[in-house]
Amino acid sequence: MNPASGQDAPLLVAQGLTRLYGTRIGCADVELEVYPGEILAVVGESGSGKSTLLSLLSTELAPSSGRISYRGTDGVMRDLAAFTEAERRLLLRTQWGFVRQNPEQGLRMAVSAGGNVGERLMAVGRRHYGDIRSEATDWLGRVEIAADRIDDDPRSFSGGMRQRLQIARNLVTRPRLVFMDEPTGGLDVSVQARLLDLIRSLVSDLGAAVIIVTHDLAVARLLSHRIMVMRHGSVIEHGLTDQVLDDPAHPYTQLLVASVLAA
Amino acid sequence: MSEMPAITYNFAYLDEQTKRMIRRAILKAIAVPGYQVPFASREMPMPYGWGTGGVQVTAAILGTDDVLKVIDQGSDDTTNAVAIRSFFQATAGVATTTRTQDATVIQTRHRIPEAALSDRQVLVYQVPIPEPLRFLEPRESETRRLHGLADYGLMHVKLYEDISRHGHIATTYAYPVSVAGRYVMDPSPIPKFDNPKMNESAALQLFGAGREQRIYAIPPHTRVVSLDFEDHPFEVQRFAKPCALCGARGVYLDEVILDDRGGRMFVCSDTDFCETRRADGHVGELGVAVPSALAGKDAA
Amino acid sequence: MNSLAPLPRAVADAAPEVLGVSGLGKSFVLHLRGGMELPVVSGAAFSVRAGTCVALGGPSGAGKSSILKMVFGNYRIDRGHILIRDGDETVDMATASPRRILRLRRERIGYVSQFLRVIPRLSTLDVVSEPLRLDGVPAPEALRRAQDLLARLNLPERLWDLPPATFSGGEQQRVNIARGFIAPRALLLLDEPTASLDARNSAAVIDLINARKAEGTAMLGIFHDEAVRAAVADAVVDVTRFGDAA
Numbered sequence: 052m053n054p055a056s057g058q059d060a061p062l063l064v065a066q067g068l069t070r071l072y073g074t075r076i077g078c079a080d081v082e083l084e085v086y087p088g089e090i091l092a093v094v095g096e097s098g099s100g101k102s103t104l105l106s107l108l109s110t111e112l113a114p115s116s117g118r119i120s121y122r123g124t125d126g127v128m129r130d131l132a133a134f135t136e137a138e139r140r141l142l143l144r145t146q147w148g149f150v151r152q153n154p155e156q157g158l159r160m161a162v163s164a165g166g167n168v169g170e171r172l173m174a175v176g177r178r179h180y181g182d183i184r185s186e187a188t189d190w191l192g193r194v195e196i197a198a199d200r201i202d203d204d205p206r207s208f209s210g211g212m213r214q215r216l217q218i219a220r221n222l223v224t225r226p227r228l229v230f231m232d233e234p235t236g237g238l239d240v241s242v243q244a245r246l247l248d249l250i251r252s253l254v255s256d257l258g259a260a261v262i263i264v265t266h267d268l269a270v271a272r273l274l275s276h277r278i279m280v281m282r283h284g285s286v287i288e289h290g291l292t293d294q295v296l297d298d299p300a301h302p303y304t305q306l307l308v309a310s311v312l313a314a
Numbered sequence: 315m316s317e318m319p320a321i322t323y324n325f326a327y328l329d330e331q332t333k334r335m336i337r338r339a340i341l342k343a344i345a346v347p348g349y350q351v352p353f354a355s356r357e358m359p360m361p362y363g364w365g366t367g368g369v370q371v372t373a374a375i376l377g378t379d380d381v382l383k384v385i386d387q388g389s390d391d392t393t394n395a396v397a398i399r400s401f402f403q404a405t406a407g408v409a410t411t412t413r414t415q416d417a418t419v420i421q422t423r424h425r426i427p428e429a430a431l432s433d434r435q436v437l438v439y440q441v442p443i444p445e446p447l448r449f450l451e452p453r454e455s456e457t458r459r460l461h462g463l464a465d466y467g468l469m470h471v472k473l474y475e476d477i478s479r480h481g482h483i484a485t486t487y488a489y490p491v492s493v494a495g496r497y498v499m500d501p502s503p504i505p506k507f508d509n510p511k512m513n514e515s516a517a518l519q520l521f522g523a524g525r526e527q528r529i530y531a532i533p534p535h536t537r538v539v540s541l542d543f544e545d546h547p548f549e550v551q552r553f554a555k556p557c558a559l560c561g562a563r564g565v566y567l568d569e570v571i572l573d574d575r576g577g578r579m580f581v582c583s584d585t586d587f588c589e590t591r592r593a594d595g596h597v598g599e600l601g602v603a604v605p606s607a608l609a610g611k612d613a614a
Numbered sequence: 615m616n617s618l619a620p621l622p623r624a625v626a627d628a629a630p631e632v633l634g635v636s637g638l639g640k641s642f643v644l645h646l647r648g649g650m651e652l653p654v655v656s657g658a659a660f661s662v663r664a665g666t667c668v669a670l671g672g673p674s675g676a677g678k679s680s681i682l683k684m685v686f687g688n689y690r691i692d693r694g695h696i697l698i699r700d701g702d703e704t705v706d707m708a709t710a711s712p713r714r715i716l717r718l719r720r721e722r723i724g725y726v727s728q729f730l731r732v733i734p735r736l737s738t739l740d741v742v743s744e745p746l747r748l749d750g751v752p753a754p755e756a757l758r759r760a761q762d763l764l765a766r767l768n769l770p771e772r773l774w775d776l777p778p779a780t781f782s783g784g785e786q787q788r789v790n791i792a793r794g795f796i797a798p799r800a801l802l803l804l805d806e807p808t809a810s811l812d813a814r815n816s817a818a819v820i821d822l823i824n825a826r827k828a829e830g831t832a833m834l835g836i837f838h839d840e841a842v843r844a845a846v847a848d849a850v851v852d853v854t855r856f857g858d859a860a
Contacts, residue, residue, distance in 0.1 A: 086713065137463045144467070159450065159471070163478055166471050173474065174467025180477055180543040202478050248735045277712050291687060291712040298689040302645030309646055 060122060062087050062228055062260050063108065067117035070103050076284040077103035080117070083279065083286075087227065090254065090261040092275035092292060094268060094307070100284035101264045102232060108262060109149055109230045110139050124227075144174045148221030148229040148259075152236045154213035157220070158205050164191060164216055165201040171224045190219040194249060211242035215249065222253055229254065231263040235270055247273050268311050272296055280304050326373040327405040332356055336374035336529070340520060343531035348493030349461070350444050355527040365398055366524030368421045368440035375436060375520070376402065376419060381409045383417035388425040388566070388583035395423075412586050424487075426508040428565045428587040431517035433534055439502045441523040444530065446490045446500040466498050469541055477546055486551065492539045493532055507550045507566045512538040557582045559601035560591035629663040632699050632801050632832035633685065638856070639693030640680060654680045658694070658856035664800070667823065667833040669847035672854040678836045681853065682803050685834060686725050687715035698722065698801065720748065724802045726794035728809055730778055730786040737775050738764070738789055745797040756796075763792045767818050783810040788819075795822055802826065804835030808842050820845045 061084040070077035078100035085091050093101045106112035108119060110131055119131045124146070131139065143149065151157040158167050168187040169177075177183055188198050194215035196208075205213050214234060221229060234250065235243040251274055254261050265271055271278050272292055279289040280301065288301040299305045324330065332354075339353035358366040376382065382402055386395040390412040398421060399410050411417050414427040421438040431437060447457040450468045460468065469490050476484045489506035493499050501512060502521060512519060512532055519532040532538060542548035556563045558579035565587065567580040579600050582588035592601060638658035644650045655677040662668045670678040683689040685696055687707050696707040700722050705714060719725070724745075736744075739760050746756035764774060767788040773781065778789045787810045794802065804823070808816040816839065823846045827833065837843035843850070 089713070089716075136459075137465075140463055140465060162450065162471060163475060165478055166474050169474055170467055170471050173470035174465065178470070178542075178544050180474065181545050183474065184478070245735060276716055291715055293688050294690060294712075297683070298642075300643075300690065305645050 061085060062122050064120045065108060065117065068104070068107055068114055068119065069116045070107055070112060071115045078107065078284040081286055085228070085260045085262055087260050088258045089277065090263060090275040092271035092278045093262065093264045093281060094266065094271050094278060095281035096266060099281040101281050104281070105230055105232055105262065105264045109147070144171050145224050146227045148226040150217055150221055150229065150231040150234045152233040154205065154217045157217040158213060160206050161204060163202045163204050164196065167205065167216060167220045168223050171220065175224065186223065190223050193253065194219040210238055211246060214238065214246055218250065218253065222257060225257055226259055229259050229261045231261060233265055234263065235267070250274060268296060268307065280307065323405045325406055326376045326402065328356065328370065328373045333374040336370055339529045340371065340374065340531065343520070343529050344533050347533055347536050348497030348499040348530060350528040350530045352527055353529050355524045358524065360397070362525040363442065364394060365421070365423060365440035367522030368438050369398060369401070370524060371438050371520050371522035371529060372402065372419060372421050376406055376408060378408065380418045381411050381416055383411050383414065383420045385420065385425060386423045389585045391585065414586050424503055425566070425583060426504055426511045428584045431515055433516040435517040437517050437519045439519065439521045441502040441521045444500055444521065444523040444526050444528040446498055461497060464496065469498055473541060473543065483542065483546055490541050492541060494536050498541070499530060505551065505566055506540065509540045510550065553580060555580055556598060557588060558598045560588045560596045561598040561601070562588070562591055562596065629665050630699060631661050632664050633662040633834060634697040635660050637694035638681070638684065638691065638696065640684060640689065641692060655856050660851045662832045662834050664832050665827050665830045666848040667827055667835060667846050669843050669850045670834065670836050671850040671852050676853045677856065678853050679805060682805055682834065682836060686723060686803055687719070722800045724794045724797065724799035726791050726802070726804050726807050728806050730790045735777055738778050739774050741778060741789060742792040742796055745793060749797050759796060760792065763796055766822065767792055768815055784812070784815065787811060788815065791819060795826065800832060802831055802833045804833060806836050806838055808839055816842055
């Protein structure tokens with residue numbers, strides 16, 4: 052197998068990634084690699100820099116210094132700063148996905164569920180209504196939303212349904228890389244479990260790489276292969292998820308692990 | 315105290331500097347078909363919604379030997395059309411007409427004349443809302459970016475929503491078009507029936523939005539395609555019967571209520587077109603032939 | 615190595631070494647207790663060959679579980695080496711990257727823990743067949759083998775389509791064993807696999823372990839039950855020695 056195109060080549064690489072807000076540090080000197088098919092969790096308390104990091108990686112925010120490279124479908128690693136805005140936006144609606152904590156931010160609330168799921172298909176030039184609709188129906192089924200809700204808009208959906216709709220909307224183009232920002236935040240515990248289960252199986256079916264930001268160590272343990280612990284903008288510990296959570300080395304990670312109930 | 319001077323207007327009301335500014339915007343709009351060019355819209359002596367954008371475009375392109383026609387909903391006789399026509403008669407003194415073929419500049423609201431336009435004619439549209447993406451994306455900064463990147467998936471989301479709600483594309487006016495394969499454009503609230511007339515038209519088409527301060531254009535002989543789906547192709551409205559007055563088929567008809575017992579008829583919305591046909595001897599089922607001397611009377 | 619039951623010499627000598635542990639040391643540093651250092655293991659050394667089962671012996675707290683977890687990569691390794699054969703390669707768990715460890719877990723090492731930790735809503739059959747499906751075995755075949763294994767472990771058929779979260783300890787443990795044993799792995803780590811089982815079900819597990827040994831699987835396990843240990847272990851490594859050497 053050609054190592055440059057296979058599973059053993061990273062999909063996204065960040066080097067020395069730093070973002071300053073004036074003199075305040077958003078995140079500092081972060082290094083990471085994400086490989087196809089793996090889930091990387093970024094954990095930390097609010098203000099730890101994990102959300103800043105996600106914004107940088109998804110190119111919503113420009114870094115103060117450092118670089119991010121992405122391996123395209125052609126196998127070539129390119130600096131994201133060299134992408135035009137048009138190319139970056141195309142990435143974001145085809146090869147990438149972004150699942151936000153508040154589905155209201157990630158959905159078009161006045162557009163039907165089918166339209167929300169179909170949008171990315173239409174954005175890449177699909178022009179057959181029947182095909183778009185049947186694909187939307189299929190994806191609603193995969194996120195356990197009844198087919199007869201396809202013409203309802205998400206304002207009539209529960210929080211858990213909205214989040215599942217947002218996931219379908221993002222995964223419909225079979226992205227290679229999905230960013231998730233506290234995807235289960237604000238949901239009831241029972242709803243969370245169902246959503247996590249769903250995310251895990253869908254992501255594994257698609258073979259997508261996922262970078263998930265969460266403050267919830269249980270979420271990180273359930274979903275992720277690897278974990279990065281952030282504090283004050285820096286990564287203080289990273290490694291295998293179960294190793295970092297079961298045998299934390301850094302004092303702060305020990306404190307985090309000790310602070311939750313049986314993560 | 316000196317004697318008050320007689321009030322005189324500059325030709326076509328606007329001062330020459332303003333006209334030059336608008337002409338520059340028009341030239342840019344022609345150079346980038348379908349792109350909305352911002353311009354410094356002036357206060358006009360009429361309220362927004364009465365065609366202040368179209369009036370400024372017309373004022374900027376009008377010359378002394380132009381012949382002006384103004385229509386509103388296809389008619390030369392509605393209040394809006396009469397008011398604008400007399401405005402230019404008063405401020406520019408140009409000749410006016412109701413005959414499409416005699417006009418060099420036609421300002422319109424809600425219709426494109428039925429008769430094919432020629433390369434010596436300019437069609438000026440009055441535009442209330444120039445932004446076709448606004449329905450789904452209210453942020454101006456974002457819609458400009460979407461245009462810049464030709465990121466038009468949203469337009470099809472709108473059409474998708476139409477089909478999912480009504481079983482077909484229910485948008486019947488202001489139906490979005492793609493201009494010269496690049497910009498998606500709102501053709502102003504004309505019926506989609508008129509969309510095909512924009513395609514490859516020999517006439518220059520200019521669009522002016524006064525309140526929103528935008529000018530855009532379709533140069534002559536430009537490809538204009540109405541957006542659609544493969545399995546829901548763009549279609550124009552069809553009318554079951556011909557015009558009741560002139561018998562024309564394949565034209566846009568208005569419904570006219572005849573009495574309070576449900577009596578009604580359908581007649582050409584383009585009054586000049588209808589009168590010209592009747593003058594030529596065409597008669598519909600409720601029509602009477604018009605002596606040719608009366609047809610095409612100057613509305614002035 | 616402290617052998618209880620003598621190994622058949624042919625097996626012991628000819629079979630390749632699947633796991634080699636040397637100079638293994640580990641302590642926990644408890645930063646929340648003022649940096650208190652808690653030594654767990656020091657200088658552990660032993661090996662496991664294909665087709666044999668090595669039991670870790672010693673009282674609780676001696677570090678048996680910690681060694682098992684270090685072999686699996688669940689605990690960090692402070693000193694020494696844990697070499698695991700992966701085809702023609704040998705991987706040192708002390709220095710392997712997380713992704714390398716994950717690949718070993720996917721392809722070479724199975725782990726049967728005392729407690730089941732799974733996603734809440736998956737059915738028992740899905741939980742058990744998942745490792746096979748991840749190996750690329752078609753779903754119907756994977757399900758059939760999961761059914762065989764659950765039947766062999768006497769798990770009532772009415773439970774198969776239910777998520778195991780609500781099962782009794784013994785039922786969960788058998789689900790866990792089935793999941794750990796279903797896919798062929800060169801090395802199986804067993805953490806008290808029969809702790810919650812009655813005699814009949816323990817016997818079923820013993821049969822399973824011995825069958826896997828016969829197929830060439832190397833095993834490292836903790837067995838508190840003397841009878842089970844005697845029935846499956848070819849050697850016992852006394853972990854107390856390694857703790858003392860600190």
